Amino acid sequence: MDGNLVYIVIVVIFFITTVLTQEKFVEEITNFQYSECEQKLERVDCKALNISKVPRQKPSLWPPGPFAIPRSSYGCPESESRGWTKSVLYRKKPGKNKQEDPLNLCVKQRDDTELDTEKWIPGRYTIYRIGEECPAGFRKSTIRESCLEYDSFGPIPNITEKEIAKEKILEIGTCKKIGNSLKRNKRGNKATYRMLETSFIVLKSKSTPCPDKLNSLQGQKYCGIEPVVQRSLRPLETQLVLDFDFRILSGVNGNPNQVKEAMYHFDLRRSIKVYSIAIVSSDGIPRQTSVSQCFHDEKRLELLFEKGLKCSYVCANQGSTFFVYLSPFRARYIVLGIEHSTEWFNKKSFHIYIDGIKSLDGEMCNEDLGMRDGSIQNDQIFASSFSKRNPPFKARPSSAGWCIDKMIDANPWIMVDMRSETKIEGVTLFPMSEEVYSNAYWESFHLLYGNQMDNLSMSDVKFTIDVDKLTSGLQHSCFLQNAVTARFIMLQLNGSHEVDQLCLRFEIHGCKLSDSTELFPSFKNYKTMTTNALYVQKPSLIMSIGYPFLTGSGYSYTWIIDFKHEHYVRLIFTNVTLNQITRDNNNDCEDTLVIGTDLRERLKGVQIKTNFNKRIFIVETYRTLVLLTFQPCFNTFRGSSFRAVVNEEDIPACLSIASSVDWSQGRNEACTNPEMILTSMSILNIPFENFEERFRIQARYHHRIQIEFIDFYIVCPIGM
Structure with missing residues (x-):
């Protein structure tokens, strides 16, 4: 049986080498871009999106500068x-x-x-x-x-x-x-x-x-x-109310009976326009109090070290609610000092009235960019390595933490793809969960940033991590002196080799310069936004990013091959190296190439997996539109690579790619075109087990079927 397989491979290599010497391709296509694509039946039209948006500028009430x-x-x-x-x-x-x-x-x-x-x-x-x-x-x-x-x-x-x-x-x-x-x-x-x-x-x-x-x-x-304060609320239909569990910054010190004033700290999680603060008695009994001071800012750093900006306010009692009416301001952090009452200490709640309209345009900064709430998706986070139980996406504050594989990783890093240019102001490190070693902390890190993942700039400051603070269960924030604008953010980490495990949980702070929900919506009305799409309209050479080196980018990208009904698509894969990762409970995960035809379901189609590694093989189709999508398993330096020739054929082939077919389990093709090419898996060099290939050829009424055999090999087992 081994001799049979060797014989087949030799025939296929000769066959493909002959094809390659006759190709007319001259262009290597590697320039991916964000695209808006529209698909109707077997046609796709794409246009590039400019994701390097700058904040929209607004008219000023002041004369021109400088x-x-x-x-x-x-x-x-x-x-x-x-x-x-x-x-x-x-x-x-x-x-x-x-x-x-x-x-x-x-x-x-x-x-x-x-x-x-x-x-x-x-x-x-x-x-x-x-x-x-x-x-x-x-x-x-x-x-x-x-x-x-x-x-x-x-x-x-x-x-x-x-x-x-x-x-x-x-x-x-x-x-x-x-x-x-x-x-x-x-x-x-x-x-x-x-x-x-x-x-x-x-x-x-x-x-x-x-x-x-x-x-x-x-x-x-x-x-x-000075700012003018309106002693009334705006109409509620244009306003939202946030309820907060306050955090006391100072003044109580464990004994509320000895304090006359308490400072309350609010983190709105977003930079939002604020109109008023209401202090509500939970028992419904009206109480008198006063506000001694009020500060706000968009940046935590300014609030802690410069006290931030002063609020302009007036106060009024309305029944069991004490209102602090503000001259509207935009901020994320608020510090409010109020007269302390032992009787009222545990019997009040805070309501903060904010604008109901979220604004981008560069005004909303120092927000959490999505590690905690999931708006940064798993496939946007990738790293130099990881342990089996702690992959990169577990670096979220709400998860167990990302840990490196110390056996193979001498230069650890973790990177986040923001998918569009984003203003970055700093990061906050979180203490590790109990699932991970308590001493699994880094000593310092550098922040790298840029719009191309292979060309990052390093910040001037080396951040030293306050390990004592983290081991005490407290967060540690690191802010840049000057914000940077970038798509890719990398933390290049330094740690002690004496520690058994090195792990990380973090959040990124900054603001989005364009709304990612507009750039990458789900598929609706036959339209989709495609991240990292490449449009191919002629015979070309396509390859993975960074080929021949392995790519651990961690995000998917798609080639849209569209010959506009003139020719049929044929793919010749000359090198495939896909990564496979074995996780706990023998749950394997493989990087995959998916060949399909529907942009709305790019991951539905024939899957090329690790069993195709080191093979030269051909995928011929009866389609003029074919999508080739690389879908990674995890984001790590142990990446994948491939190279393929996109060729055109005048005659369609009877090979189905429209659904998730497992070729290794057999074929049952319906050949309905007036003229088609039928090729067995052994000639195409597609890996298979012992199975049956069945072609159902249909002809019109009063038409006859004619089959011309170009290549025909039958190899019998030895001894038959």
Whole structure:
């Protein structure tokens, strides 16, 4: 029987080599892209999607940049999508303590003739100069300050360092506005300046009153407008209510009888527009209280170290509910300080009223990107290796944890494919579950990022992991100083080789620049969004990503071969190496190539598995449209590879690929075309066991059937 198999392989190799020498293909196709495809019967039309979306820019109520203004305790006048960014100038003042004095700024650099069309209010005030020139209507000036040294975060005004009388001086570039009160239009009404609809501060000019509509603030240092608080709720149909179990940051210390004030911390899990906070008595009894302070921010880092931005609020009692009405703000984190009452301590709940419309456009940052809630799917997470019980997708905070295979992995890493460009701000590491060793923690990691998985950049900071914090059951957050924008995020990990097991659970923080639910919906109305699709319309050479090296990318990709009813598709596989992983309970998992015809069900079709490894074989069809999809089992460096020739035939072949047929168990073909090619599995070199191949040939009434044998081999077992 062994001699029979050798004989068949020799014939097939000769046959395929002859075919390859006559091919006309000259193009290697490897450039995958996100595509929107529409299928109707046996036709597919695709168009590429631009997934590198930037936040949609919105019109501003302020004049065009560039310029900067002081950042008030309430934040910047408008959001990033309206052209604003935050920056800080750190100045170390002379003196015994050499105290560092931060100057917080709001910078508008955008100058768009369509989006930035408003005018400056008249009057005398000063702003900071960004660049060499001032906006129209301003003249150049400077402010001098004594400063030993300075540092900055983000864009800052023009700065010149000088030394006067052996004292180091900073000259900070400014622009002075010169003008009168608010002008009137032809009808006698005062002109409208829309920047007055926002909350802001500017530098007050010496010995000159603030412009109309602006108030003197902070000891006559600034002129500005504070947020306005509406003492009512918006209509409930446009508002959602979030119920929270609060967490106390400070003030109680285990003995509520000794405390007069408690600080409550809320994590909204998203950056959301907030309108009010309601404190509800669970027993229905009205109670008096007061709010001492309120802060909010989109970033946990700013909230913890800079106290965040101040809330503007008023309070009111309505029955058993105490309302904190807010000037609306967008934030994820809120800290609320309220008068503590022992009687009320365990008899209240919090309701937070938020906007019912979720916004992208770069305004919603520092959200959890989906490791915890599953919006990052299993096939988006892949790693250098893993132990049998702890594959990469178990790196979620809600799962047992991902662990490496220390026997084979000297350079461990774990990567997440966000599937579109995403703003990344940091990660949070979680303590391991009891299922895994308690000492299974890494010592440090680098964060790598980029839009191509084989060309990643490394962040400047090496993050040291607080192992004591994790072993105590606490989370450990690591934030980048500057957010990065990327599709692929990799944690390159360093750990002690003395530890029996090294594992990880984590969440990624940032914000999506495009809505993934729009990019990759389920199939509806004969349309689908295809991740990593490649459109083939002529004889070509196709191969796995990174061929001839193994790919452990962990995500599926599809070749759409469409010859537009002119020719029939024929695939010649010249090399196949598919990975197989044995898990617990002998539950095997294999990387698979699926050959089908329906874009709506790409994984329904003939499956090429590990039993095809190291074979040269042919799949001939009677289809002008064929889909070839690579479906990985797990995401690991132990990957797969293949290479195939896409060829065209003038005569269709009688070989079914439309359903999940197991060729190794036999064939029962219905051959209905007027002219067809019938080829046995041994000639195609498709692996099979002892089975029967049956061809049912149908002809029209009054037509006859003619069969022409081109190749015919019958090899009898020895001794018959």
